[in-house]
Amino acid sequence: xxxxxxxxxxxxxxxxxxxxxxxxxxxxxxxxxxxxxxxxxxxxxxxxxxxxxxxxxxxxxxxxxxxxxxxxxxxxxxxxxxxxxxxxxxxxxxxxxxxxxxxxxxxxxxxxxxxxxxxxxxxxxxxxxxxxxxxxxxxxxxxxxxxxxxxxxxxxxxxxxxxxxxxxxxxxxxxxxxxxxxxxxxxxxxxxxxxxxxxxxxxxxxxxxxxxxxxxxxxxxxx
Numbered sequence: 001x002x003x004x005x006x007x008x009x010x011x012x013x014x015x016x017x018x019x020x021x022x023x024x025x026x027x028x029x030x031x032x033x034x035x036x037x038x039x040x041x042x043x044x045x046x047x048x049x050x051x052x053x054x055x056x057x058x059x060x061x062x063x064x065x066x067x068x069x070x071x072x073x074x075x076x077x078x079x080x081x082x083x084x085x086x087x088x089x090x091x092x093x094x095x096x097x098x099x100x101x102x103x104x105x106x107x108x109x110x111x112x113x114x115x116x117x118x119x120x121x122x123x124x125x126x127x128x129x130x131x132x133x134x135x136x137x138x139x140x141x142x143x144x145x146x147x148x149x150x151x152x153x154x155x156x157x158x159x160x161x162x163x164x165x166x167x168x169x170x171x172x173x174x175x176x177x178x179x180x181x182x183x184x185x186x187x188x189x190x191x192x193x194x195x196x197x198x199x200x201x202x203x204x205x206x207x208x209x210x211x212x213x214x215x216x217x218x219x220x221x222x223x
Contacts, residue, residue, distance in 0.1 A: 014109060015104075015107060015108060015109050016107075017107045018106045018107030018123075024130065025133075025134055025137060026137070027133055027136075027137055028137075029137055029140040029141045029143075029144070030133070030136045030137050030140040033140050033143070035136055035139075035140045036133075036136065045086065047086075048085065048086055048088070049083065049084065049085050049086070050083075050084055050086065051081055051082050051083040051084050052081070052082055052084075053079060053080065053081050053082075054079070054080035054081065054082065055077065055079055055080075056077070056078075058077070059217060087139075087150075087157070088157075089132055089135050091128060091131065091132075092128075093124050093127075093128055095117075095120075095121060095124060097117075100116075100117030100120050100121070101116065101117060102114075102117075103117050103120065105119040105120075106119050106120055106123050135159065138159055139159060139168075142159075142161075142168075142170075143170050146169070146170055146172045146177060147167050147168055147169045147170060148160070148161060148164075148167075148168055149161065149162060149163065149164025149165070149166065149167050149168065150164050150165060150166055150167075150168060151163065151164040151165055152164075152165040152166075180204075180207075180208055180211070182208075182211040182212075182215060183211050183214060183215075188204055188207045188208055188211065189204050201223075205220060205223055208220050208223075
């Protein structure tokens with residue numbers, strides 16, 4: 001039999017609150033890009049594999065012809081297709097009722113009874129939901145970097161920065177990365193933007209915007 005003091009046996013502990021020693025990661029990237037549930041860039045798709053067709057609009061003009069001649073012949077517009085395999089995040093937490101039945105609420109004092117352990121269950125649900133938010137945040141942030149990798153370990157698929165089994169490539173053109181040689185005429189960003197007092201960030205943004213006009217016609221919106 002273990003020996004305990006009378007204070008340990010009969011003492012009452014006052015619990016003031018429940019705390020987390022880890023700061024919750026933000027959801028800034030997925031919110032900005034509209035990747036959160038119900039976001040502007042989020043759509044429900046059924047099945048494991050889906051895709052979309054690409055039929056680009058034209059930026060060229062029609063060919064003129066003199067009177068009495070037939071129409072000029074042009075090749076059909078190219079039709080493309082992109083196939084997508086959906087990433088499936090799937091986890092569960094096992095909670096035994098006999099371990100949480102008639103326990104005190106999380107952050108509550110001894111003597112308070114949460115009969116069904118609902119506060120504890122809710123905390124675990126929030127914890128599980130946070131894991132899925134963190135997953136989307138990681139993937140959304142790596143979209144801006146061009147790619148991330150997935151490590152296959154048994155039946156688990158784990159998104160990682162490096163050392164993965166295969167790479168998820170967002171197909172950002174190489175010229176649009178690093179220093180922005182998008183037109184093949186030389187780097188637009190010649191001085192790192194981290195160089196205070198030397199980098200002409202405004203001029204670089206104007207040149208990037210001009211390059212976008214030539215590439216696809218859409219203006220620079222965010223940097």
